[in-house]
Amino acid sequence: MPFTFKQFHIDDHGCGMPVSTDAVILGAWAPLTKALNVLDIGAGSGLLSLMAAQRSQAFVTAIELDDTAAKACESNFQASKWVDRLSVEHGSVQEFSQSYLSSKQTLFDHIICNPPYFKGGTQSKNALRAKARHTDTLDFSCLIKSITQMLSPNGSASLILPSQSMQAFNAALDTSTLANSQIMDISDRASKAPHRHVFTLVHKLESTSAPDASTATEHLCIKLEDGSYTPEMIALITDFYLKY
Structure with a gap:
């Protein structure tokens, strides 16, 4: 359903994943205020890209595989006041990374992604929602490889995952040259255990197996x-939600 924020509007009709609290938290938390070249992997209707445009002066490139979502993303960009700093690429991140790297363009100083995270199991009857939530088209190893290839040496990438997916993601991460530098555990209420985690990845130092600082x-x-x-x-979302 359409969702109006303080400085932009999202129409996600027909998209697999609607506007969610998870995505808003990621978009508001990601350390990208100084970024100049941002990549949004699996952009959907463009929420994270628009939040990045609001929070920074960066040029934001959005990649979206699904045709309906890519069209919605483009429409939302065109309706925003940052249209000159937003671009949509329709296709897979694997294809995009191959083309982007071969053209020797500037690497991204921040990459943001709300990735698919379910592997196997029962999928939603809504085919678009199933594609957005399951790793059939983008598993963790492929995602990490793409981030590694397109992230600048001093850049960072921010993602969000549910608790049940962190073990599989970290197993894939351990075989890469990226590492966690910052993580925020999220719980719905103080009486409940964390169920989501937003985190930032950076390149490991060449001489060590860890980033240049311990994980915060x-x-x-x-x-x-x-x-x-x-x-x-409220402090996190106050620049975005109308009622705060």
């Missing part, structure tokens, strides 16, 4: 026991 860990509780947002959550 934060925690975000989304709601108070009465169901209202916590002050920390």
